[in-house]
Amino acid sequence: MEPLIEIKNLRVDFALRSGMVRALRDVTLTINKGERLGIVGESGAGKSVLGxxxxxxxxxPGRITGGQIIFNNQDISKYSCEQMRKIRGDRISMIFQDPMMTLNPVLTIGTQMKETIHAHRNVSDKEAEAICLDKLRKVYIPSPEKRLNQYPHEFSGGMRQRIVIAISLLTNPNLIIADEPTTALDVTIQAEIMDLLLELCETENMGLILITHDLAVVSEVTQRIAVLYAGKVVEIGPTRQIIDNPRHPYTQGLIQALPQMAGGARRLNQIPGMMPSLRDMPSGCPFQPRCTVRIDKCLHEIPLLTAPEDGSQVACFVRQGGM
Incomplete structure (x- = not known):
């Protein structure tokens, strides 16, 4: 498959008064055209920073301090703000967690959608309105002609998130980054939004990076999963393979912590301890203080991702070479 975007050894640092803190540590990922990749991990793992x-x-005070982000054969990590404006919201769109933080409460939906189109396309107002109506229909907004003249507060949470998705589609992007797109919604609406994203990816041949802590959602929508821990990718592979046969102890802990894995009236499994502070990272493998299968080598050396094995890679001295 043809790569859509390649992330190579990406490092992101935050300059704090107490010193430099590394939020992403040599993250390497490839997303192919039309592929759906899930990024999972606990809060603080670096998922949103990656997006x-x-x-x-x-x-x-955060900034990219190393690595490359290759898009259309160009390293966009080195682009200026002006250069990025031509890509951001055009070729690459992002859906944020809270639609009310994305939408301007004092402008109508139509005004906000048209502004997005005019920022990237040289079209008339009538043509822009036609594009808006088409995208609203694609996300199943009823009576789109009427909705264009309404304000965000006149919509429910699920409808607002559909409008945000419609805005992300206005320029027919190659890639959509969805950062916890259903966090603020109830369970039934969450399912509708995820079904909608899946349908749009398949019909529009868009790539999708789905950032979430919800493994159940990822297992239904994505084709591959990358597991992040303390700013590092610790496991990556086909979704079904990761869910059915996780190799990294952290991935195993995440899956075993799902309510359906406990079953009946048994207590939920949980990973002992907490993710380390980025200001005080342990030596060796970042997961070793919480790991139940660590060996001496884990205390002093950082494991690297193995070469692809059945499409899966793991960064664990104990698990390398299989279960």
Whole structure:
């Protein structure tokens, strides 16, 4: 398959008063055209930082300090703000967690959608409106002609998120980054939004990076999963393979912590301890303080991802070479 975007040894640092903190540690990923990749991990693993890095939306004092982000044969990690504006919201779109933080409450939906189109396309207002209506229909917004003249507060949470998705589709992007797109929604609406994203990826042949802590959602929507821990990719492979046969102890812990894995009235499994602070990372493998299968080597050396094995890679001295 042809790569859509290649992330190579990406490093992101935050300059704090207490010193430099590394949020992403040599992250390497490839997303192919039309592929759906899930990024999973606990809060603080670096999932959102990775998403923001791709479109250069990291707030100061954070910055990319190493590696490459190759898109259309160009390293966009080195692009200026002006150069990134031509890609961000055009070739690469992002869906954020809270639609009310994305939409301007004092502008109608139509005004906000048209502004997006005019920022990237030289079209008339009538042509822009036709594009808006088409995208609203694609995300199943009823009476789109009427909805264009309404304000965000006149929509439910699920409808607002559909509008945000419609805005992300306006320029027919190659890639959509969805950062916890269903966090603020109830369970039934979550399922509708994820079904919609899946349908749009298949019909529009868009790539999707789905950032979430919900393994159940990822297992239904994505084709591959990358597991992040303390800013590093510790396991990556086909979704079904990761879910059915996780090799890294951290991935195993995440899956065993799902309610359906406990069953009946048994207590939920949980990973002991907490993710280390980025200011005080342990020596060796970052997961070793919480790991139940660690060996001496884990205390002093950082494991690297293995070469692809059945499409799967793992960064674990104990698990390398199989279960």
């Amino acid at each position: 923001f890095s791709i479109i250069n939306l990291i707030s100061k």
